[in-house]
Amino acid sequence: MSSTLSEGQKLISKPLRSPFKERSAKDKGHVFVEPQTPLKNTSKASEAALLENMGPLTTPTKGLEAPSSEPWTPTSNLKMLISAASPEIRNREKERAINSSESENSQEPEQGEEVEKLQISRKDKSLGLLCYKFLARYPNYPNPAVNNDISLDDVAGELKVERRRIYDIMNVLESLNMVSRLAKNRYTWHGRVKLAQTLAMLKRAGKENCYGQLMQQIRQRSLEREDREFDLDGEEKENEEMSSFETDGDSGQAELSGADPKAASANSRKDKSLRVMSQKFVMLFLVSSPPVVSLEIAAKILIGEDHVVDQDKNKFKTKIRRLYDIANVLSSLELIKKVHVTEDRGRKPAFKWTGPDDLPSPKSEDLGTSTLSSASQPLESRSSVENCAKNLFSSPETKRGFTRHNSLVKLVKSIQDDRRKINSAPSSPVKMTGDSANGNFYTNKMAHLAAICKKHLDEQSTVHRIQPNNEVSLALSGRTSQVSELPDSTSASNHQSHGPSGMQIPVLPAALRPQPTSLAVRSMTFESPGSANTKTSSSNQTNQPSSDSKEPTSPSTLKRGCGEKSLAGSPSKLQRTEPKSVSPKLCEILQARLKARRGDFASTRPSPRALHLEFSKPSENQPPSLITGTASLEQSLETFLEKEEKVQTSDNEVRLKPVRPPQSPAQKPSVPFQDVVRPSGPIHTETLIPAGYLIPISQQSFVNFIDPQYSTGESSKASTQTYNIYHTPTAGSRPPLPQEITPTRLPLNRIPCISPFPSQGRHIHGPSPAILNFTLQNLGLIPGSTTPNSTPEQASTLPSPHSGLPPQGMIFVKPISPARTLHSIHGQHVTLISIPQPLVDTPKGGQHLQQSFFHTPVSFPTVTSSAAPRNIYIPQRKLDVSPEDS
DNA sequence: GGCTCCCGCCACAGC
DNA sequence: GCTGTGGCGGGAGCC
Numbered sequence: 001m002s003s004t005l006s007e008g009q010k011l012i013s014k015p016l017r018s019p020f021k022e023r024s025a026k027d028k029g030h031v032f033v034e035p036q037t038p039l040k041n042t043s044k045a046s047e048a049a050l051l052e053n054m055g056p057l058t059t060p061t062k063g064l065e066a067p068s069s070e071p072w073t074p075t076s077n078l079k080m081l082i083s084a085a086s087p088e089i090r091n092r093e094k095e096r097a098i099n100s101s102e103s104e105n106s107q108e109p110e111q112g113e114e115v116e117k118l119q120i121s122r123k124d125k126s127l128g129l130l131c132y133k134f135l136a137r138y139p140n141y142p143n144p145a146v147n148n149d150i151s152l153d154d155v156a157g158e159l160k161v162e163r164r165r166i167y168d169i170m171n172v173l174e175s176l177n178m179v180s181r182l183a184k185n186r187y188t189w190h191g192r193v194k195l196a197q198t199l200a201m202l203k204r205a206g207k208e209n210c211y212g213q214l215m216q217q218i219r220q221r222s223l224e225r226e227d228r229e230f231d232l233d234g235e236e237k238e239n240e241e242m243s244s245f246e247t248d249g250d251s252g253q254a255e256l257s258g259a260d261p262k263a264a265s266a267n268s269r270k271d272k273s274l275r276v277m278s279q280k281f282v283m284l285f286l287v288s289s290p291p292v293v294s295l296e297i298a299a300k301i302l303i304g305e306d307h308v309v310d311q312d313k314n315k316f317k318t319k320i321r322r323l324y325d326i327a328n329v330l331s332s333l334e335l336i337k338k339v340h341v342t343e344d345r346g347r348k349p350a351f352k353w354t355g356p357d358d359l360p361s362p363k364s365e366d367l368g369t370s371t372l373s374s375a376s377q378p379l380e381s382r383s384s385v386e387n388c389a390k391n392l393f394s395s396p397e398t399k400r401g402f403t404r405h406n407s408l409v410k411l412v413k414s415i416q417d418d419r420r421k422i423n424s425a426p427s428s429p430v431k432m433t434g435d436s437a438n439g440n441f442y443t444n445k446m447a448h449l450a451a452i453c454k455k456h457l458d459e460q461s462t463v464h465r466i467q468p469n470n471e472v473s474l475a476l477s478g479r480t481s482q483v484s485e486l487p488d489s490t491s492a493s494n495h496q497s498h499g500p501s502g503m504q505i506p507v508l509p510a511a512l513r514p515q516p517t518s519l520a521v522r523s524m525t526f527e528s529p530g531s532a533n534t535k536t537s538s539s540n541q542t543n544q545p546s547s548d549s550k551e552p553t554s555p556s557t558l559k560r561g562c563g564e565k566s567l568a569g570s571p572s573k574l575q576r577t578e579p580k581s582v583s584p585k586l587c588e589i590l591q592a593r594l595k596a597r598r599g600d601f602a603s604t605r606p607s608p609r610a611l612h613l614e615f616s617k618p619s620e621n622q623p624p625s626l627i628t629g630t631a632s633l634e635q636s637l638e639t640f641l642e643k644e645e646k647v648q649t650s651d652n653e654v655r656l657k658p659v660r661p662p663q664s665p666a667q668k669p670s671v672p673f674q675d676v677v678r679p680s681g682p683i684h685t686e687t688l689i690p691a692g693y694l695i696p697i698s699q700q701s702f703v704n705f706i707d708p709q710y711s712t713g714e715s716s717k718a719s720t721q722t723y724n725i726y727h728t729p730t731a732g733s734r735p736p737l738p739q740e741i742t743p744t745r746l747p748l749n750r751i752p753c754i755s756p757f758p759s760q761g762r763h764i765h766g767p768s769p770a771i772l773n774f775t776l777q778n779l780g781l782i783p784g785s786t787t788p789n790s791t792p793e794q795a796s797t798l799p800s801p802h803s804g805l806p807p808q809g810m811i812f813v814k815p816i817s818p819a820r821t822l823h824s825i826h827g828q829h830v831t832l833i834s835i836p837q838p839l840v841d842t843p844k845g846g847q848h849l850q851q852s853f854f855h856t857p858v859s860f861p862t863v864t865s866s867a868a869p870r871n872i873y874i875p876q877r878k879l880d881v882s883p884e885d886s
Numbered sequence: 887g888g889c890t891c892c893c894g895c896c897a898c899a900g901c
Numbered sequence: 902g903c904t905g906t907g908g909c910g911g912g913a914g915c916c
Binding site for chain 3 (some may be wrong): 167
């Protein structure tokens with residue numbers, strides 16, 4: 001649910017229907033104990049008598065009721081006795097009774113069957129109970145030395161259920177790493193050994209993907225819709241709901257879904273698997289607070305990725321069914337329990353997390369290889385995190401074909417057109433990262449900056465080699481100092497798939513992660529908790545509007561972040577990559593491109609977000625050194641361009657100005673993007689706005705973001721889409737409103753990284769030698785050798801003098817988050833500002849963001865078709881959560 | 887009448 | 902073609 005229940009929400013505890021559940025409460029922690037479910041099937045008459053001793057009674061089944069009216073026969077007597085017994089015992093008794101009745105009444109075999117049917121109530125066959133029985137067969141913490149293999153046939157036979165049912169259980173257990181598949185028909189039992197780790201990982205993934213925020217958004221939208229429905233009739237209501245769902249943030253996902261049912265279906269099967277759904281479902285609990293998730297919201301989130309308007313109803317129903325299946329198993333694991341959430345409009349089924357709250361902080365390594373991966377599960381074949389990410393957000397792209405919404409198709413076309421134009425210039429083999437419209441803008445900048453940088457470098461190149469550190473950056477521009485830190489920030493961002501707001505799923509181990517470019521970092525930082533909040537100052541400068549970072553929310557953003565490939569297509573990508581490529585020719589090419597684009601720049605200029613997103617991509621494959629170099633180069637270019645473009649963009653800026661916090665005249669730079677360089681002024685609440693605003697998009701991003709990182713090939717597609725999104729209103733892209741820009745300028749926004757997980761290996765540091773080298777290399781000033789800092793981490797850790805810091809002072813924000821702070825800032829005038837990471841992890845943070853989002857006029861301009869303003873201010877409604885089980 | 891969710895058809899994948 | 906998996910949704914049980 002939007003994971004967050006408003007304070008007003010109440011949990012209403014109700015008696016669980018399934019005996020099993022009730023029992024679980026008693027037996028918590030005793031997995032092996034045979035379920036001692038309360039009486040079932042007991043006749044009403046007998047119930048009263050049994051109540052006292054038996055505990056809470058479950059609703060009598062039909063079978064039981066029928067007999068009550070019948071004469072007291074041995075059969076009915078048996079039924080009653082059986083019902084009083086625990087499930088297992090009851091089953092045995094049932095069998096015996098059946099057998100006996102059959103033998104006694106051989107003439108009436110039919111009756112025996114009927115009796116059996118009557119005796120075995122539906123509840124007795126529930127998946128939850130079955131799972132409970134299954135769990136009772138194995139220890140929570142099995143001895144590794146012992147053979148823990150599970151034969152499905154054996155289990156099915158022993159439990160007397162169809163194998164099909166066992167598959168359902170196994171899928172859910174597998175999603176939690178409680179079992180792993182060895183071969184067909186064979187699984188290995190892990191018990192709860194890996195459970196904590198798995199949950200921690202899921203929690204992390206959930207946070208990074210902003211599930212909590214997503215839930216919040218969905219919930220708010222649902223409320224809004226409900227409100228609207230009052231004014232609507234019949235189908236109209238439904239239609240609107242469907243359409244709204246599509247267009248809304250959820251829609252982000254929706255859009256991705258399918259126009260192409262066949263392709264989607266072909267590839268989607270696995271993504272729709274119970275395993276994936278189970279993980280996602282669990283994630284919702286782990287990221288939401290209070291940990292209560294309604295089936296409705298969960299279903300919407302799960303459907304969001306690939307739902308199509310037409311199929312919404314059916315899909316929703318199906319999802320609900322599956323969620324019940326999963327919930328039953330999870331309940332049997334005592335991880336959740338059923339409750340009801342009472343809202344203004346009624347009561348909704350929900351589940352409350354009753355599993356462990358204190359989860360071990362997942363180690364990056366773990367994420368990559370550990371838990372999940374350890375199990376030879378399909379999911380685990382990849383790094384666990386990766387699996388989660390993909391599974392969770394089975395991004396449309398990654399999916400089979402990633403069916404696109406019509407609006408996206410249009411966007412893609414337009415993007416492709418842009419690409420063609422852009423690509424008309426000779427392209428270097430290097431991947432082009434930037435994708436968004438910004439690409440053009442940057443391209444121009446890059447070209448110019450390259451030339452400028454080259455000059456500077458020429459002059460200083462010699463010195464730099466000797467003194468790799470800061471000086472170079474300084475030489476380039478005062479702002480360059482900021483750049484130095486970028487690498488770190490970028491690294492953080494890289495790790496995470498870009499989601500909206502850093503929604504990317506952190507999959508790769510820190511070591512493996514490529515360090516994102518400064519730009520990427522910037523954008524990422526703000527939203528992603530883990531990302532080095534630390535990046536702070538540097539990120540601020542370059543990153544500019546936080547809004548950029550937010551972009552990730554949009555599907556496109558996700559894609560962008562991902563693969564380099566994706567980037568290649570988009571113009572922005574080109575820009576990014578170009579610096580990397582370094583070849584002197586690139587500069588020329590870029591210049592040519594930029595010149596061509598400049599004309600368009602003012603009008604078409606993509607939102608800052610797009611820019612940031614674009615840059616994030618390079619991270620994966622690029623060597624750290626390159627990345628850093630790129631970042632520095634970019635910054636220098638940006639600086640240059642800013643100056644240059646100030647004049648051009650002045651018009652645009654005007655809009656932005658109002659939104660922006662007061663800036664020093666120097667900062668004023670007309671171009672929002674360029675804000676990067678500027679020292680951040682006082683932090684304004686406004687700065688936060690962007691993040692919230694992005695959130696809605698993030699939903700979309702969910703769909704995409706995963707893919708890009710993991711699937712390079714697909715990423716390209718994504719990138720394109722993203723690109724379009726920014727330009728066109730349809731895909732949830734917004735016109736570059738002043739508000740949007742505003743955030744970008746505020747460097748501080750990015751600083752607070754939301755990610756709960758401390759960015760691993762991310763360091764903020766001044767310009768590293770690597771950057772210098774890279775820049776030089778790009779400019780052709782020096783041989784292509786890699787920077788001294790072989791490892792990204794090293795590079796990141798290098799102390800940076802920050803000589804390049806602009807006098808005005810960049811503000812280095814000290815992230816509260818565990819993320820490493822900048823140690824490198826020695827000797828610099830650094831203002832340490834501890835900024836709470838508002839946006840972030842906790843659901844509250846998420847709410848906060850959303851609220852800001854909704855309140856912000858800008859927030860969903862395009863998204864919320866009707867009543868946007870109204871929607872924006874959606875008060876949280878009180879929810880009463882009533883536990884099903886007493 | 888809505889909520890739950892069992893049941894088994896049938897598609898898909900691997901052999 | 903067979904077998905193993907498992908997505909899917911009809912529809913019955915339950916409230």
